[in-house]
Amino acid sequence: MPRPEHILVIRLSALGDVAMTVPVLSVLTQTYPNLKITVVSRKFFKPLFQELSNVAFLEADVYKKHKGFKLLKLADEAQTLRVDAVADLHNVIRSKILSGYLKLKGLKVATIDKGRKEKKALIGGSKKNFKQLKSTHQRYADVFARLGYPVDLKKFQKPGRKQLTTRLVTLIGKHTKKAIGIAPFAAFPSKMYPMEHMQKVIASLDSSGEYRIFLFGGGKREIDQLNELEKQFESVTNIAGQLNFEDELALISNLDLMISMDSGNGHLAAMLGIPVLTLWGVTHPYAGFTPFGQSKENQLLSDRSQYPRIPTSVYGNTFPEGYENAMKSISVEKVLQKIAAIL
Structure with a gap:
């Protein structure tokens, strides 16, 4: 099966979690310059992605325009962009509705494994399993690997300083x-x-x-x-x-x-x-x-x-x-x- 050419990336909140997608997407698009990405997230987060090549942005207004099952309208908007795969980096009810709907439409979907069982063991009481867990950045990268695009996060290139206004x-x-x-x-x-x-x-x-x-x-x-x-x-x-x-x-x-x-x-x-x-x-x-x-x-x-x-x-x-x-x-x-x- 051919690899997808245009991936819809879902991460709706919160600020820190959305920011953590940026270095992963940076390495991804540098490694695969012909791959197109559309990030779906809250409007406020759009500036995070503006300097990434081949990365577009789709606003999710989950409190008004796309509230509840109106999320399906957002999925339809994504389809008009001709995305052919979904990377669900959130794995919550909203992202599951989006990705599930698009999967029914024939798109390949990969969803983040948040390691909830491991994290529960990490914070456990007397049975605490105190060890380093996989980073969230690597968990994001694993999603793209399942879509056929493995990345080496060590290849991240530090961006230049932005010009002061x-x-x-x-x-x-x-x-x-x-x-x-x-x-x-x-x-x-x-x-x-x-x-x-x-x-x-x-x-x-x-x-x-x-x-x-x-x-x-x-x-x-x-x-x-x-x-x-x-x-x-x-x-x-x-x-x-x-x-x-x-x-x-x-x-x-x-x-x-x-x-x-x-x-x-x-x-x-x-x-x-x-x-x-x-x-x-x-x-x-x-x-x-x-x-x-x-x-x-x-x-x-x-x-x-x-x-x-x-x-x-x-x-x-x-x-x-x-x-x-x-x-x-x-x-x-x-x-x-x-x-x-x-x-």
Whole structure:
């Protein structure tokens, strides 16, 4: 059976998971330059794919236009693009409806194996199977291999820095210092480095006079917190709420380092080839969500001798009493030493 020529790639959310598809698609399209890809995802994520060759974008409006079984309209739209295979990188109800419908229409479908059984064993109690699981990036790559397109993720080519817009130049000014991004928030408090610790990290970086620091976040509460943080330090600029997504990506591509929790901003920086220092709370790199291409040394972990049940969950949403403080076991000094080593 001939290999497909045009693959519909489904990954509807969330930011970090969608960003993790980008380096995989980059290697895929570089390895197979005649292969066409159409990504179906939320409109907000479109800028992630704009610089990938042979990659088009199809907007999924799952809350209005394509809500419920109106998803079939989205499948029909995909068919008009003459896709001949489906790579379901999400494996949830919505993506199953899309891929199942297109399979009935005769398209070949390959679906991600999320390793749910392995992950359940990883976070288990006394029977925890504590070992490194396959990365999400490799799980994505395996889907394309089943469609006849194996890829070697080690062949990823770091993209060049994006040109700064006039808006960005005005906002951040000209400087020759090392540029550090800090994204201190996460979906759950159990994955957030204590703000009082982060303030000490920033204070030390600021006092050295060697760095420009850019704060990332979203939502009114986070923006308010970051604005207060910005006021305390001369070298700090809060860009949360000030940039559109494309400009934010351009700025990230010009950083020398991103400091992130186990959250989306780390994956955005990694897909752009920027070093990422990740701070881990009740989650753990073994679950397979380490930002792309980042070494083990770039992962700072909470102390498992104090908190032996880590990882307590895959996403950080559940943890035993007292584990919400696990990240306090990562010292400010250790963070600063690691920043110096990376830079």
